[in-house]
Amino acid sequence: MSKEESQYDVVVIGSGPGGYVAAIRCAQLGLRTACVERERLGGICLNWGCIPTKALLRSAEVLDNFRHASEFGIKLTGSVEPDFPAMIARSRGVADKVSKGVGFLFRKNKIDHVSGTAKLLPRAGAWRPHQVQVALTDGGERTLDAKHVIIATGARARSLPGIELDGERIIEYRKAMSLPAQPRSMVVLGAGAIGVEFASFYRSLGTEVTVCEFLPRLVPNEDPEISKELARAFERRGIRALVGSKLTRARRSGDKVAVTIEPAAAPAPGAAAAAPAPQELEVDVLLVAVGIAANTEGIGLEAHGIALERGFVKIDADCRCGDNLWAIGDVAGRGLAHVASAEGVYVAEKIAGVHAEPVPYDSIPACTYCSPEIASIGLSEEKAKAAGIPIKVGRMPFRALAKALGAGEPNGFVKVIYHAETGALVGAHLIGPAVTDLIAELALAKSTEVNAESLIHTIHAHPTFAEAVRIATEDALGRAVDL
Numbered sequence: 001m002s003k004e005e006s007q008y009d010v011v012v013i014g015s016g017p018g019g020y021v022a023a024i025r026c027a028q029l030g031l032r033t034a035c036v037e038r039e040r041l042g043g044i045c046l047n048w049g050c051i052p053t054k055a056l057l058r059s060a061e062v063l064d065n066f067r068h069a070s071e072f073g074i075k076l077t078g079s080v081e082p083d084f085p086a087m088i089a090r091s092r093g094v095a096d097k098v099s100k101g102v103g104f105l106f107r108k109n110k111i112d113h114v115s116g117t118a119k120l121l122p123r124a125g126a127w128r129p130h131q132v133q134v135a136l137t138d139g140g141e142r143t144l145d146a147k148h149v150i151i152a153t154g155a156r157a158r159s160l161p162g163i164e165l166d167g168e169r170i171i172e173y174r175k176a177m178s179l180p181a182q183p184r185s186m187v188v189l190g191a192g193a194i195g196v197e198f199a200s201f202y203r204s205l206g207t208e209v210t211v212c213e214f215l216p217r218l219v220p221n222e223d224p225e226i227s228k229e230l231a232r233a234f235e236r237r238g239i240r241a242l243v244g245s246k247l248t249r250a251r252r253s254g255d256k257v258a259v260t261i262e263p264a265a266a267p268a269p270g271a272a273a274a275a276p277a278p279q280e281l282e283v284d285v286l287l288v289a290v291g292i293a294a295n296t297e298g299i300g301l302e303a304h305g306i307a308l309e310r311g312f313v314k315i316d317a318d319c320r321c322g323d324n325l326w327a328i329g330d331v332a333g334r335g336l337a338h339v340a341s342a343e344g345v346y347v348a349e350k351i352a353g354v355h356a357e358p359v360p361y362d363s364i365p366a367c368t369y370c371s372p373e374i375a376s377i378g379l380s381e382e383k384a385k386a387a388g389i390p391i392k393v394g395r396m397p398f399r400a401l402a403k404a405l406g407a408g409e410p411n412g413f414v415k416v417i418y419h420a421e422t423g424a425l426v427g428a429h430l431i432g433p434a435v436t437d438l439i440a441e442l443a444l445a446k447s448t449e450v451n452a453e454s455l456i457h458t459i460h461a462h463p464t465f466a467e468a469v470r471i472a473t474e475d476a477l478g479r480a481v482d483l
Helices: 019-028 043-048 050-067 084-108 193-205 224-237 337-352 381-386 402-407 435-447 452-456 467-476
Strands: 007-013 033-037 112-120 130-136 141-151 155-157 185-189 208-213 240-243 245-253 256-263 279-283 285-288 292-294 320-322 325-327 366-368 373-378 391-397 413-419 425-432
Touching (some): 019 084, 033 141, 043 084, 050 084, 193 208, 193 224, 208 279, 224 240, 224 425, 256 285, 373 435, 435 467
Parallel strands (some): 007 033, 208 240
Antiparallel strands (some): 112 130, 155 292, 245 256, 373 425
8 A cells, every 4th residue: 555545634533423423524625534443333322322222212112102002092912022132133233224324424425444443653743744553453554644633432331340340240231232132130220321221121121120320319410300200200110210329239149140239328427217228139130331431542642642531531622632633522521422423523624724613512412212201401490590590490291282192192391491581591301202302492592592582483383292392481481371
């Protein structure tokens, strides 16, 4: 291979939703681009995270719909049972199609896909290009010269001290999507998005699920009202939630896992009641969902003085981490696929020297795809009040919405928080049917000049789930007709 064939304007390390989007946008802007990926194109999100988990959750949703068929006037003459291996196979098939789609986009945009493990070499001088050494998947090495390098290596699941993942009975999310058989019982450690999604999926299949969360409520990053509604929904579904609890021991016991769960906080001195006794559980699987660790090892960061902060690459406001070095997405501690993609576009445009719209970090929607779904944006009511913001709050319960009743989805609500003086959206918190789609309208409002007044005068089709957003906004203004 000639020297010219290994010279690039941009080399992207990692092909997840940040890396592949950055590579494509660079190529669209006329930059010669290569993307190095050591596994499958699309990274963790497309292959083991966002996409295949949603395929599994859709299977669970269909199963639940069949179980409630009689409520819709439908008689089933046979039994309805989950086919766990078929669900897993479908999920893997969906992930494979999406990964191949990224490959197609690379070919369409003339991006060189280099399969292997990348490492930044020390730079000979500021006037010299960066060099990325790739240990090729098929053997051998290749060195790429690049004016700019975008680090998009993502992150991996982490565990807690004393809890060792064995890939069989004590597992993380990746293994949870490829188990050979459905577990009959499971403890999920962590009640963030990943934890409650897997708890929801496995419970739909009939697995006995216990969720253990150190903080005092489920989905602790969400508005407290959302946590309460999810707790009620999980209780109805038979999911046991141990909040304010910590898992202090986990050990293999044959084909089981023995776990000990204790209160997270010691009782106050002089408390009338003694501390609850530790709970001993024996389950088929312990799923650890307590966060992520950035993939920063072995990629040559030290040779360039790239600093880490809490284990993540430290970047400036433009995602720079060094001289013509950039980092985006999970490796920089962002945590959401759509944020990584937005950062990928922004960095590509900065490199190309065209107008680059900054990522609106205060207007990022967050979605959790358990049953019921959760979506939110902006500040919670609690945080808005703590910040001294004058607010008006409106709510619309789905039980009062015609579309929700007709769909058999009456639980949950839309909660909106507006600035009392300007009408600007401060935050929105939704739980219930279709809310991961409904949040798009509120994301538009949060990031533009749409305010409460203009939103209620936007005609929403009837009957739709989207009407809940309008009615909640009318409620905030004291003008709701349907409540």
